[in-house]
Every structure is written in structure tokens, then in C-alpha cells.
Amino acid sequence: MKILVPVKRVIDYNVKPRVKADGSGVDLANVKMSMNPFDEIAVEEAIRIKEAGKAEEVIAVSIGPAKAQETLRTALAMGADRAILVETDDEVEPLGVAKILKAIAEEEEPGLVILGKQAIDDDSNQTGQMLAALMNRPQGTFANTVEIEGDSVTVKREIDGGLETVKLTMPAIVTTDLRLNEPRYASLPNIMKAKKKPLDTKNPADFGVDIAPRLKTTNVSEPPVRQAGEKVEDVDALVAKLKALGVA
């Protein structure tokens, strides 16, 4: 079985993002970029499944600028076998990504597509669901545990009330939640080996799908700065304040 793992190059989670002065987006000039943390969890899960002898090949794929190669190299260093870069400098929305992934999946025929539940830059949380719908395959989103038995995969999903267990017939789509696993740190020998692993570069045009954006960003602004609190003398003063603020 093959596992396809889409990974996205995003602003590093340790970086405090700054909005461009003209409000057109987040300033990415000279900002550290890394693999989306949820995608790292997806790569780790795929490698673990392979290490357990339940998959033969892990293919990482990224859609983005030439620099997304670095993100793919990270996936290869962690243990993916080969990588595909679909190179574009344009913004590709979740629907466009899902369409490209569908085309790749039809070519590669993976038993599982494991992807992050969302990317930390736009927090869309749509790609996995859209891919499942386009391919008409079962989906297990927000995975907390993933277990493979024969031709089915059991996914425990993190939902508001707790955990929900679903059993999917493969091929299937799984999206990862934060607690699924703790991704490994790539070792130096594996980083060295990753350089020699194959990395194919393609263009969106190769897949003949329409990835034109459906949405227009009109304005991006910083979140409001949190106001300092106020100390009150006693309960009466507190109640008076709350009433004055109209919250009680």
C-alpha cells in the first residue's frame, strides 16, 4: 500500500506574524518558514504505518513555490520515500489543492491519504474534506488514533464531546489532530540520505484542473490588542462594573 501525505510550507509556528501595512496580507519577507505542524504529524503517522509493515511507500507532495522543496526535504529526512512538488507562485485555495491532490491520487492510487486537519496560516480546515468528497472516498477527520486492519482503517476522531470511532474502507482520507503522535526529529544521517531521494517537480497545468481562486481577500488586520484589566474593591463594585459594561 502507498500512503500519500500532502505537506504545506507555512510561516513557522514560533514566529509572531505581522500584517503588511497596506492590509493586503501577512508580511512573509525574511520570515522563517516550516512545515505545517499538523502535516508533520501526518508524515510521522505515515512513517509509523510503514515501519509497522502496513505500507510500502510514503509519498510526500507539496503545492507551492520552489522553496517548498525544503519542506519536502524535511518530509524525506523524516522517512518519506519520495516527493512531488507541484510548483506555483500563485495562491492555491483548498478547493484547488484538493483537485490537484485528486489528480495525483488517481495516478498513484494510495490506500491512504493522510493530511493535516488544517494549515496554521489560513486555518481553512477544508482540504481533506473536499478531497474526500471529490474522490467519493470515506473520510476520518481530526484523527486521534489511526489503526489499520486488512483493507479498513479505524480512526478515533476528536469531537466536541470526546472521541468518536469510525471504521473506513480503504482507500480513505484521514486528517490529523494535534494529539495523534509526536513527530520525530530528523537525524543527521537521514537528512543526508534525503538529499538523494527522488523529488519530482510538476506544474498545476500538468493536471488540467481549474485552480483559479474563488475567494478574494479584501483586508487583513491585526487582532485587537487586549485591554488591561481593572481591579475592584469588592463584589458590589464588581457587579456595578459588570452592569455598567452591560454583561450582567
Place this chain on the structure above:
Amino acid sequence: MAASNPGMDEDVFAQFLDQLDRYVRERLLPAEPDVIANDKVPDDILEEMKEMGLFGLTVPEEHGGAGLNTSQYAQVVYTMAYAAPAFRSIFSINVGMFNSALKNGGTPEQQAEWWPRIAGGEIACFGLTEPGSGSDSAAMQTTAKPDPDGNGWTLNGTKRYITNAPHADVALIMARTEKEALPKNAHVSAFLVPMDTPGVSTGSPDKKMGQAGAHIADVMLDDVHVPGDALLGGETGKGFRFAMMSLDNGRISVGAASAGYARRALDSALKYATERKAFGEPIANFQLIQQMLAESETEIYAAECMMRDVTARVDRGENTIRQAAAFKVFASEMCGRVMDRVVQIYGGAGYLAEYDAERFFRDARIYRIYEGTTQILQLQIAKHMLRDFQANV
């Protein structure tokens, strides 16, 4: 001197350094209280470090290592030194002095034997210092006598302050093979001694001022028999020279560790100064606090620049005995001054074990001492200055 060393591919190295920086911040910093409480690097972290390839950073690629050059190696040390010193200490002899002596002095057979082993995580230690001698090899007491039947040696003596001795799998032992002290230290030879050889024992780890989790102990050699091929380089009389060649490398490592740890402490002081309030505002607003921050920043920057320069020179194949000593002296003394200011910025809290500043201060003190004290290195720097001057008169 060696030809220029390009080291590992720059982009592969950049990727590794990025991972390592993350590893330091996400794994090692949170594990520091554990290291301090148990005086030990946790086993799972030690295993991770071995798997990551840290024990073979400088070992050539064809022998199972990563083949880093000195510039890259120093950057790794600098990055690791952001965390408690024990994490760096445990692999420092492998990638530093032991590897360097093996590279400079080992026969191809010795290299083929030991490089893969240390790259795979076997821990090395380096035995030069003795109860009665350090840099003055004439006073060395440890002896290696040829076996009467020919092919082998018997070692006797005690080595002191040996870093990692309690955990080591192999020691490089300096021992005298001549009774009389000879010019150019030709009475000293070096031996590769597996620590499980009968007659080798270690003392209980010495109690130290700081650097919890890093251990030093005596290594005792009592009629230790080693085969003839344990003699480094297959020739007697070269041990001290190999040791001295390795010390350059060790000094660069301590300099890089000093700079990295000073950076850590300053980051911590900067954070504290912006959080701690006095007279209704953060103490970072006060100019005398700012002066201490700025002086520390300036000095750390200077050490970082020295590190880049001296390591680039090593990688170009230059003789760096003077620069390596100067870098080690400046970086370690600088680190001491920064730690002192950091305690001062922390104020009363800086004296309490509950806060980090106190341990930074204790941990850093050894940097001015090991791998050559400031004083002996100053003598060396001056000796070379005077020698060069007189040669050109």
C-alpha cells in the same frame, strides 16, 4: 597542516542546524530540571542524541559520521550550548579531542575500527591530566611498558578530571614510553584503551560546582594489558603531539560553548528585565540595566565573530594555535562577565537557586579553566608572538 575542508553540503547542514535548534528548544530546555534533579542526562534523550547523529558529527562520512568541518562543528556546539552544558558534554569528547587525535594520529586500521564505533554512540574519554601533571608532560607518571614477549603494552597509572569517564566505552590514554623526559615530549605515547579492559577502573564521579549531569572521574590503570595495535599511529613518542593537536579543537569547542551559553543567559536576562518591575515600570527601562544588556550583547557578538574567523581558518588549513587559544580565552572570560551581569540584572532573584541565573553563573565558571586555563593560554599566545617576532628581526 591539512588541506581545506569544505565539510558537509551547506543546504543539508542548514537543514540539520534548523532541526537541532528546534530540538534544543523543544526537548532539551524542558528536560533541564530533570538533568539537574537527577544529575544525569535522561536515557531517552541520550538515545535520541545518538540517533540524531550527534556522536559522529566530525567523523568522516565513509566511516559512519557526518563529516562536518570545524566551522560547522562549532556551530553545532554553539547551538547545543544554549541548553544545559551536560547535553553537549556527553558527546563533546567523541566529536572533539578523540576524533581529532584519531584523525591526526590513527592508522587506517585504527580509524576503520574506532570511527564507526564512536559515530554509533560509543562514548569516548581523553586521558592526559594526572594528579601530579597537566600541561607539563615531563612530570607524567602513567607508564606504558612493552611486554617482554614483544607485541603488546602494559599500562599503569592514574588519570584525573577525566570528562565522561564514568560513561566511557573507550579512552585515549597518554602514557610515557621512556623513563627520561625527551625533547618535544617524545617520551609520551597515546593508547586506545577499551574501558572494559581488565585493570581499568574509574573512581566515583567528582562533586562539582556546576554543570549538573556532566561527570568527571579518575581513571585508574592497574597492569592494563593492551595489544600492540592499541598504540595510536603505531609509533611511540608522538602521543603528546597528537594530544596537543587535539587541544586546538577542544579549545574551539569550549569557546563555542561559552558563546552559546552566554547567549542563553542574556536572552533569559532580557526576558526577566522586561517582566520584573521596580518603581512601577520594567527594570529594562532603566539605563544602568540597559548598559549591562548592551555590554553583554557586544561581547557575545565579538566572540561569535572570533568563532567564525578561527573556524574558517582551520577549514582553510591554516595553523591556528594562537587564534584558537585567543578565542577560548576571550569567549570563556566574556561568558564569565556576562553571567555575572545576568545575576546582577536578576537582582535578589539572581542569587536564588530557584532562578536560572544562579546555575548559569556556576556552570560557566569551568569554561575559564578546562582545555587550558586562561593563564596558560595567555603564556602560549605570548610565546608564539615572541617567537614570531624574533624570527623576523
